[in-house]
Amino acid sequence: MDPALVAPDERPRPTFSLAVFEGPLDLLLHLVREQKVSIWDIPIADICDQYHAALRVMDELDLEVAGEYLVYAAWLLLIKSRMLLPRHPEEAGEDPRKELVERLVEYEKVKAAAAELAGLEEVRRGMVGARAAAMVTPPEDELELEDLDVLAVAEALRTVLERHRREHPPVLELAPIRFSVRDKIMELYEMVRSQRSFPLLSHLLTRPDRLESVTLLIAALELVRLGTATVHQRRAFAEIYLTPTGEPLAVEALADA
């Protein structure tokens, strides 16, 4: 860390909490006002040190807020260093504090305006629009067109789309066909022919893909329908055997399978 970022230890710790300030400008303004000097002639070295001292109690602030304070800490250091540089009179360069002072003056105006609004609000806080019962009741959910903005329009569309999504859950998506019945018939036909008695149920139950099992079952039923194989099962839940009939597979009959 830059040693300049660490204020000398003998400096008094600030007696306030940073949480009471609205931001770096608010803190700076407070420090400047405490000096009781004109805002146009800020003793920048003192203010810079006090500002950095104040930042040391910043553990209480979250990182985003801290970042905003640190930007000003760096800026103050920059101004302080520029103030130390000798300036050539003929250059008549700008006061390095100028921009900072302008920001503070503008911010002070904002605070004054906010105070005015707070004063107006205080008077009116207790006032409520007077309402009397009427024979004709005004509709409740209407919005004044004048105060309606594009964010309200965008918000309304989001409401519509969310409701639509709720009422129309996505359609069950069918996986692309990965197994063709025709291929499975050929495959099964070869196995039945070579094994004489083929354990169909075990084969179906051991397929890694359910879709493949289903396709295989359809293929088995096709083989039976075409007369190239028969099925038999000795009792319920027992193994299902597929046996060839000796009838050759009519490949052209599979054209539309």
Next chain:
Amino acid sequence: MPSPEQLAALCEAVLAAAGEVVATDALVGTAGEGVTSAEVEAAMEILRARHEHEASGLLVERVGGGYRLATRPQFEGALRTFLGIRARARLSQAALEALAIVAYRQPITLPEINFLRGVNSAGVVRTLVERKLVKVSGRKQVVGTPLLYRTTREFLVHFGLDDLSALPRLEEAEQVEERGTSGD
């Protein structure tokens, strides 16, 4: 201790804030320590007499264990006229939804709007056309050749937009909102 007139004014403010029947007990409780039910009733009598005076547009009614402030029946016609006038400067939530759909999905047909909203929106779309926020712009070349709707020039002017590309992106609106809830 408030005077009967002060108490009457306080009760009037409470009735006006409520806009509906307020039980006498609630008025007594609001009036503060030491004010009795009889005192509130006396104050309400003052208030009623004051409004009975012809110059008032309101009157005080005693309804089932309480009081309410109501508009005078003779102004019913005026109130209807007023609500009609005011309605022209307002949009219902339903109309706003339809407007949002047209704004972001134009050109779009009524059946498509109905599909997105899940309810028939013919009435609200007509309102939007009457308010000149939405206009008909051709027909869609599908079965039934339904009318296509677009937003108008007035729509852009009202919302201060140069063109439709200036509409906030939906993510934009959402982001602002999320930051808003965390930041405050």
Next chain:
Amino acid sequence: MPSPEQLAALCEAVLAAAGEVVATDALVGTAGEGVTSAEVEAAMEILRARHEHEASGLLVERVGGGYRLATRPQFEGALRTFLGIRARARLSQAALEALAIVAYRQPITLPEINFLRGVNSAGVVRTLVERKLVKVSGRKQVVGTPLLYRTTREFLVHFGLDDLSALPRLEEAEQVEERGTSGD
């Protein structure tokens, strides 16, 4: 043709039925054929005087380009007791600062508000939009085309202003400065 007193009573009924600000134009339209804006304003003057004069719990105020019938501020305590937690919450200092910037410099973008306050104000601006005190009004034609914000009619009503020209004039910087040094 109604007498000024009758017109005042009619307007009172309309204001109480609305329960919120009613634009002067709407009052004129409601009053009927041949009633002029000047006549309505004269009637509102009668109504205002009547509520000021008598021991009324209500008052007539001119806000947001129209008129509103409202409860008198002195009954704040009673209304808070009566309404309970429904009483209005104050705006935070951050919200007041952002609102002041929008009010005095509108239309203005979020980056400009951030610059003037020295802190990110996205959250507070969103809160102001949600409370309908500030609204989006187009985009600024600069890099990133940020949204422009303005105050709403609700803002005027909230702070009791008839229009933006009624905003308090800000003192010159040096005066503020002097007050600041002596006051702290």
